[in-house]
Amino acid sequence: MAISETEAFTAVQEAVVGALGVDEDEAGPDATLMDDLGAESIDLLDILFRIERSTGIKIQAADLSTYIQGGIPDDEFADGNEMISEKGLEQLKKVMPQIDPDALRGNLEAEKVISLFTVQNLADMVAQRSNGGA
């Protein structure tokens, strides 16, 4: 069942508010789930289950990294020093359009990428999934 971008955002925001106990104002589109809202892995599980309940769209924790990485192999997504590659930055800009690749070039560690993922980014993922996207 396809849902609109607005419906997807509402579902994600409600899930974030319910799981993390934050105010709706705090769970705005630009809030990052990990850094700004303090979500841990158990919270992500909670958020994803709530989204599934309200929308019927199943997203597993593992899907987040797959979605962010866009199918690019690990050794192409980041260089030998675990910094995101140019190819990786291009992919990140697609799924996290708020990032500034110029500011991140050469100094974004792969393990830090998930910390940039926002409420809006998750809503975009849900909307894409509802339309049959990967």
Next chain:
Amino acid sequence: MGIDVVGVRRMARLLEENHGIEDTLFTPGEQEYCRGKRRYVDHITARFAAKEAVLKAFGTGIGQRMRWTDVEVANTSSGRPVVRLHGEVAAWAESHGLADVDVTLTHSAGIAVAHALTVWADDGPRRESEHALSPD
């Protein structure tokens, strides 16, 4: 080596507010073992921490097609926890040369902690997924 800490009250709320999530996270054996304990949530929280600790020790988070139930914490007759791997996690571990994995669990004052220690046949292939995009 991997370590994870989970709040018991946080797990209790997760279970209360997401009916059916236990079957996604825990094997029937894990659930049955914990139901036999007076402090069910403490024990089930420790098992969740153990799953996270094992995956951290592997240098990866839960990957594509992996299930939480692929990492199972069982207990010997003496009560010592042992890790059993299934499905995609077992396949990943085998292909990357896992020789052994051990885990210790504890829970007290509303916190569950798990340590996992892995032994590898060699130190090569497991490093390739070191930068997996997994949350803490």
